[in-house]
Amino acid sequence: METRDTRRTFLKKSLTLSTVAAGTMIFRGIDTLWGQISPEALPDLVAVKNGEPAAMFDAAIARAGGMPRFVQRGQTVVIKPNIGWNRPPETGANTHPELVKRIVAHCLDAGAKKVYVFDHAVDKGPKCYKKSGIEFAVKSAGGIMVPGSHKKYFQKVDIPDGEELKSTRVHELILESDVYINVPVLKHHSSSGLTLAMKNQMGVVWNRGYYHLKGLHRCIADFCHVRKPDLNVMDGYRITLRNGPSRADKDDVVIRKTLLLSSDIVAIDAAAARIFGKNPEEINHILYGHQTGIGNMDLSSLNIEKINLTG
């Protein structure tokens, strides 16, 4: 069972967090401690189980070489969680706010100049930011929430390598930021079977309807030619099993306390599909992503690091 956030637990948590933060300042970052792992041994994918979102991310990023491997001092970072729905955290419709908060904190700790967070929500943007708890979480960690539901932020981009998606309007932060971190939530999806890291990128373009018109899976794969995320973090804390993506019934959502981390967007989706109990090739966009060389869905050929926080 998940503990409720009472004032006392909140105070305790913030005290712990600030102690950790102070500690990292003295030791020049936890990440440097883990950074002693030789680069050749860095895993392609890290999978963590049985922890709270923040703790699972701490473990995963440490095993992946620490945040400084992805974020250099003075760089700008854009984090793209799933904030598509005007739904509270317990519905599992959006990315867990604690996870997003922790990623923001790690980026700032690694010396990022600015950490931006946005999503082009399906429901009314400002309401989703608020209801999902992500706006509060990001701001309290020092990140910046940027609007994502107005056309003016979206710049036209040509995709010469795209098969169906030849050009689209992309949020300028995705194009301008030094580091792009994609933080999807693992959910059943009524149109694409599952919504994972590749599908989550539909929230950085303006015209989603075009994807639906031209072929959902093909366009999702095509978009990866614009910019692949530097890091993908899959939130599998709460998993929507059916009636996704937004308004599942209460018993359709299960707590599985899982987190995946990879810089390979196809590999992380393949692993997430497996966690859901599906073969990756069942989800067409994963298959297309593998075929066009965007990433590798063959998990057996990857160096996967598995961490169980209870064990």
Place this chain on the structure above:
Amino acid sequence: MTNPVQERQVKEKTGRTVNIRKATIRAVSAAVMMVLFILFFMDVHPASTGFLGQTMAGFQFFPALAGAVSGSTKAILLFTLLLLLSMVFGRIYCAVLCPLGIFQDMMIFLSRRYGKRKGIYPNPLKAYPFLWYAILILTALLFFAGSLIPINVMDPFSIFGRFCTLLILPVLSVMNNLLVSIAEHFHLFILTPVTPGPVFWSLFLLTYAWLIMVVSMAFYHGRLYCNTLCPVGAFFSLFSRKALFRFTIDEKLCTACGKCRRICRAGCADPVAGKIDLSRCVACFDCMDVCPEKAIGYRATTLSPGELPQNPMKKRLQKRTFLLSSLAAGAGIMALGLPLRTALARITSKTLALPFPVTPPGSLGIDHFSQTCVACLACVSVCPEKVLLPGLTDYGLAGIIQPGLDFNRSRCAYTCHACTRVCPSGAILPISLMEKQRTRIGRVVFEEKRCLVYTHKRDCGACAEVCPTHAVHTIKENNIHHPRLKPDACIGCGACQLVCPVTPKAIYVEAARVHETAAPAYFQKQKSKSPAEGMGPEDEFPF
């Protein structure tokens, strides 16, 4: 007999005597009302908008009348209260309750300050009763014939509402976006840009023309608009001329200096004849304060100036007869008119636009809505989704400018019932969010032969993804997710129609002529016992 409402004299701590002028009291209360109206129509805060919608906005003449005719007890009470108010105090409504009247007073204030003539109008005594009462009679006749068109066009409350919704709000959103751009230039993401609602040029021009007319009439001719065009003014004038409290000029004190004539915003004071035209007087109290001889009084009286003193008993009887007869006339008109109206409404409803307009949740259906909506557009200004938009001729002869939902532009958000909390006339009744989520305002229609999942054999599912009740959901066959309907669960929110990528739309919503209660949201359930079955053991990774 002494004046019962003599000027209040307040002793300040300094010992100085300060006169609080009645005109000032009137102006301040009007100003307070104006602030409330702006809070309401500009939707400054959802809580205040909802509260004002349920309280202040009900005290409006046509909303109360339309509500009363639709059978709302609250509206009947409010309407009676307004009637009694005018019978006792004259056109107080025009002085402190009517937003358009107060708006004109603001123009008059500017005119007095900056205008060339300093608020002195050239033809103060000219009245246009023929036009004025013709508009009133036309409005009343068409209202009982089942058409709200004259009310929609002429209701001062609605006119002011449209000034706010159609003229001021778009300007404010443009200004907001300008501020957003400036702030973002300095990398400050503190404001959210908004997308203004669509502009309907015909309606925009109508409203703009009306604004120019009202502003120029007020600036140059005071409350001429209220006394020439406004049906509410015409209606209250019938009572104000015989009201209990009346403005009278004491001929013994009056020196015919003409100060009252020059200040009167309604142009109704005639000191030479010793009369004030009470039908046109909007009860602003300016004349009382300007009179150097204190010759103008506001007294409970049965005597018109110039009338011969009569037997007081007889006068009192006359008064009572007047009150009773006007109440009886009102009741009679209602009793006779209502059945007629119901019969004629059948004819007007045949002139509805096709496809039928979708009316907002809480409006019971097209007939109730079009027969009650005064077109103030308060609901349009609060609709966060900008799905509720003013129409022009959607409701045919029943009414114009009345809003409807346009699912090609937006959809009705499942977690929102903002419009149901602001309607002053009860065209949209207040319903809870839970009720709204079960209220069917339209029915989904799915045309498989247009749907590209069926024609192109590939995933789309845009409709199922956004359906809040899973009335449209997908069934996986051959690894393709096929949209299927569970129409009982459909509430007609229009989300599916909005996102359907094909033209013409493969899925769309047809208006429900009469709103219904939908079945609860539909959820697909697997037959397996454990919900997480198939996901593998909890402590292991499946790779």
